[in-house]
Amino acid sequence: MTITIETVQHIAHLAKLQLSETEMFRLADEMEKIVGFADKLSELDIEGVKPTTHAVAVQNVLRDDELKPSYDREKILQNAPERDAACFLVPKVVE
Amino acid sequence: MDEFKTVIGLEVHAELDTKSKIYCGCTTEFGGDENTHVCPVCSGMPGVLPMLNRKVVEYCVKAGLALNCAINPYSRQDRKHYFYPDLPKAFQTSQFDQPLCLNGYVDIVAGGQPKRIGITRIHIEEDAGKLIHGADQTRVDYNRCGVPLIEIVTEPDFENSAQVHAFLEALREILLYTEVSNCKMEEGSLRCDVNLSIHREGEPFGTRTEMKNLNSFSAAAAAVEYEAQRQRRVVLGGGKISQDTLRWDDEAGYNYVMRSKEDADEYFYFPEPDIMPMVLSEGYIERIRKTLPELPAKRRERYVQVMGLPMYDAQLLTVSKFISDFFDRTVAAGAQPKAVSNFIMGDITRLLNERGLAPEKVPIQPDAMAELLDLISKGVISNSMGSKVIEIMFEETKSPADIVRERGMAQVSDAGAIRGMCEQVIAENPKIVADYKGGKVKAITALVGQVMKMSRGKANPAMVNQLLEELLK
Numbered sequence: 001m002t003i004t005i006e007t008v009q010h011i012a013h014l015a016k017l018q019l020s021e022t023e024m025f026r027l028a029d030e031m032e033k034i035v036g037f038a039d040k041l042s043e044l045d046i047e048g049v050k051p052t053t054h055a056v057a058v059q060n061v062l063r064d065d066e067l068k069p070s071y072d073r074e075k076i077l078q079n080a081p082e083r084d085a086a087c088f089l090v091p092k093v094v095e
Numbered sequence: 096m097d098e099f100k101t102v103i104g105l106e107v108h109a110e111l112d113t114k115s116k117i118y119c120g121c122t123t124e125f126g127g128d129e130n131t132h133v134c135p136v137c138s139g140m141p142g143v144l145p146m147l148n149r150k151v152v153e154y155c156v157k158a159g160l161a162l163n164c165a166i167n168p169y170s171r172q173d174r175k176h177y178f179y180p181d182l183p184k185a186f187q188t189s190q191f192d193q194p195l196c197l198n199g200y201v202d203i204v205a206g207g208q209p210k211r212i213g214i215t216r217i218h219i220e221e222d223a224g225k226l227i228h229g230a231d232q233t234r235v236d237y238n239r240c241g242v243p244l245i246e247i248v249t250e251p252d253f254e255n256s257a258q259v260h261a262f263l264e265a266l267r268e269i270l271l272y273t274e275v276s277n278c279k280m281e282e283g284s285l286r287c288d289v290n291l292s293i294h295r296e297g298e299p300f301g302t303r304t305e306m307k308n309l310n311s312f313s314a315a316a317a318a319v320e321y322e323a324q325r326q327r328r329v330v331l332g333g334g335k336i337s338q339d340t341l342r343w344d345d346e347a348g349y350n351y352v353m354r355s356k357e358d359a360d361e362y363f364y365f366p367e368p369d370i371m372p373m374v375l376s377e378g379y380i381e382r383i384r385k386t387l388p389e390l391p392a393k394r395r396e397r398y399v400q401v402m403g404l405p406m407y408d409a410q411l412l413t414v415s416k417f418i419s420d421f422f423d424r425t426v427a428a429g430a431q432p433k434a435v436s437n438f439i440m441g442d443i444t445r446l447l448n449e450r451g452l453a454p455e456k457v458p459i460q461p462d463a464m465a466e467l468l469d470l471i472s473k474g475v476i477s478n479s480m481g482s483k484v485i486e487i488m489f490e491e492t493k494s495p496a497d498i499v500r501e502r503g504m505a506q507v508s509d510a511g512a513i514r515g516m517c518e519q520v521i522a523e524n525p526k527i528v529a530d531y532k533g534g535k536v537k538a539i540t541a542l543v544g545q546v547m548k549m550s551r552g553k554a555n556p557a558m559v560n561q562l563l564e565e566l567l568k
């Protein structure tokens with residue numbers, strides 16, 4: 001499968017990444033190899049095999065509806081790149 | 096109308112009324128200082144282990160059963176990816192191809208016409224945080240992030256705003272009666288997105304637009320009207336509808352484009368590895384089915400057809416589940432349905448309003464209510480004295496019989512005592528008596544009033560009337 005520059009641009013746009021032209025060519029190459037590697041799997045005959053969605057066969061792992069104390073706000077905000085007294089700050093998002 | 100048909104589908108989000116969030120023990124309580132109902136799980140810190148709240152599954156199944164859905168015996172959560180700061184993980188844990196509930200319906204009546212609205216699916220997911228937009232930065236509060244939601248997706252079965260409005264009312268009632276959501280619109284507990292397209296009769300469906308941010312039923316209805324008209328104008332003008340996401344501005348009364356098709360959603364859904372699949376047994380589903388209350392539409396039908404109440408009464412009695420339950424229990428305790436209904440719609444509603452109380456705060460037990468109505472039907476107290484007793488019952492936890500006895504409120508039905516009072520009133524009011532005898536039949540009500548006043552409201556009014564008529568012959 002060939003990965004075009006347009007595909008890389010599209011994926012980069014969805015991931016909100018700004019890439020230089022050199023980076024895009026390099027990524028197109030790398031992505032082609034990754035997808036090619038995964039394509040190998042399509043050689044397998046999986047007729048009638050249910051898709052595996054989890055690594056372990058466990059189901060209904062649930063907790064009771066009980067309250068636990070939340071974290072101290074300072075702790076939650078301590079690693080924020082930008083913050084004020086109460087909130088995370090991000091660049092203005094245009095709706 | 097015109098040659099166009101409107102096709103409308105809804106996506107309704109309801110916050111579930113659990114104590115804790117969907118994947119962590121933080122509170123779901125509304126309000127609170129910014130970022131104080133937050134922990135590493137709901138703020139999307141790396142390396143945390145979310146764990147699904149069992150009440151969320153239960154409530155979604157309960158809502159699904161109440162909306163006539165099939166429950167999926169195998170269900171799974173998926174990650175829905177998008178980058179927006181209200182979602183700290185950059186994906187929303189939701190459900191994609193294996194939702195909990197499928198293929199339901201709600202029966203509504205709009206414009207006098209019955210209509211069945213199909214429910215495509217109901218799934219569970221997490222709510223996002225709140226963005227507070229400033230001049231050049233946006234502040235992010237994650238208190239609401241991780242509050243459990245159900246998303247109810249309908250079939251494109253609606254043709255107009257009246258049907259949309261009626262459906263939302265019916266849905267709200269069902270969610271309130273099943274107690275899965277408090278449906279407080281002002282707190283964003285119930286929100287609605289509208290998909291709408293138009294097409295000419297006999298032609299395929301047109302391109303649809305999606306309207307978000309509809310926080311009230313009237314906003315949803317207004318947005319439907321506006322958007323249908325806007326699309327008609329575009330098509331009649333020879334233009335094309337583009338597949339946009341629109342934001343409804345309720346104050347201005349119009350839509351503006353939020354996202355156009357160019358960057359339409361590509362969510363790259365994949366199975367959520369941190370949450371294990373849900374496998375629901377028939378026994379589990381049946382146990383939940385048994386907890387379903389009788390739904391409001393069924394109750395109204397019963398009130399009208401079995402109890403013979405007017406539809407007006409049935410509507411008012413079912414506005415609140417508590418009141419409807421109170422009514423049913425009072426009737427079960429032996430009271431006459433219409434008598435209970437009259438007191439609920441009259442005195443009880445008035446007393447609640449005067450005190451600014453919610454219906455759940457009625458301080459009277461159904462048994463006591465039935466006892467009071469029994470006192471009235473047996474003639475121990477008059478109807479109007481009954482109103483006074485209810486008022487006292489709002490303040491004191493005493494049985495109606497005790498209140499009547501302690502305050503000497505019992506009706507006087509002793510013919511001798513009443514006759515004496517009647518004779519006195521006749522003697523003291525020669526002018527009214529003359530009017531009555533001169534043909535003014537209505538003048539007797541003034542005399543009845545005088546006797547009632549003399550007895551301090553305790554005389555049996557029917558007996559007073561009868562005795563006066565006899566004495567004045």
Ligand SMILES: [Zn+2]
Pocket residue numbers: 070116119120121132133134135136137138241
């Ligand atoms: Zn949390």
